Amino acid sequence: MSIDRIFDNMPDRIKVLPRNDRGFPIPYFAAEIDGKRDFRIVSPDKMAHAVRNDLCWVCGVRLGKYKAFVIGPMCGINRTIADPPSHRECAIFSALNCPFLSSPLAKRRASDMPEGAGDAAGFALKRNPGVTGVWLTHSYRPFRPHAGKKGILFSIGEPLEVLWFAAGRPATRDEVQRSVETGLPAIEEIGRVDGEAGVAELERRVAAFQHLLPAGSPTDL
Numbered sequence: 491m492s493i494d495r496i497f498d499n500m501p502d503r504i505k506v507l508p509r510n511d512r513g514f515p516i517p518y519f520a521a522e523i524d525g526k527r528d529f530r531i532v533s534p535d536k537m538a539h540a541v542r543n544d545l546c547w548v549c550g551v552r553l554g555k556y557k558a559f560v561i562g563p564m565c566g567i568n569r570t571i572a573d574p575p576s577h578r579e580c581a582i583f584s585a586l587n588c589p590f591l592s593s594p595l596a597k598r599r600a601s602d603m604p605e606g607a608g609d610a611a612g613f614a615l616k617r618n619p620g621v622t623g624v625w626l627t628h629s630y631r632p633f634r635p636h637a638g639k640k641g642i643l644f645s646i647g648e649p650l651e652v653l654w655f656a657a658g659r660p661a662t663r664d665e666v667q668r669s670v671e672t673g674l675p676a677i678e679e680i681g682r683v684d685g686e687a688g689v690a691e692l693e694r695r696v697a698a699f700q701h702l703l704p705a706g707s708p709t710d711l
């Protein structure tokens with residue numbers, strides 16, 4: 491992703507963030523490791539501070555009544571996510587420009603990661619979903635997963651709007667559907683942890699999710 495291109499559509503709140511040595515704005519959530527902010531690692535202190543003070547996860551400024559979550563399709567199905575919300579414009583900017591979110595083939599660089607860092611609570615899927623959603627809602631609720639890695643997850647409220655992106659542009663319905671088909675086996679596995687009730691609930695959620703896919707043509711911003 492060229493730095494010139496991302497500056498074309500950068501929200502003002504992101505323009506004022508500190509920059510890394512390549513000139514990219516450093517998101518609020520990035521932890522400091524050995525004196526350097528690392529985009530791959532979420533700061534647990536920032537997480538607590540953001541949730542307590544209703545701050546945007548990307549720019550660190552207070553949120554309004556709308557909360558935008560940057561999600562993969564599987565998060566949209568189980569309505570659970572590891573990261574707290576952002577402003578709508580900050581979430582869209584991230585979905586379009588974050589190298590991991592915008593490049594379907596990108597893998598999170600795992601070199602020099604502190605042991606266990608970067609893994610979300612509960613059962614995080616390590617795949618790159620290839621498409622990224624921005625889920626806009628009025629409500630969410632933090633909770634502690636009862637199994638898997640310890641930590642905090644967020645249950646996201648009814649969507650007012652869901653926008654989908656892939657490769658730095660709006661995603662097509664087919665792209666999102668393909669991501670769902672390839673990701674489902676992994677969450678079916680997790681659903682089985684809760685037995686038959688878990689599987690039935692998952693089926694209900696997959697059906698409900700169909701209404702949140704893009705229409706035939708790309709989403710309109």
Ligand SMILES: [Zn+2]
Nearest residue numbers: 546549577580
């Ligand atoms: Zn923001």
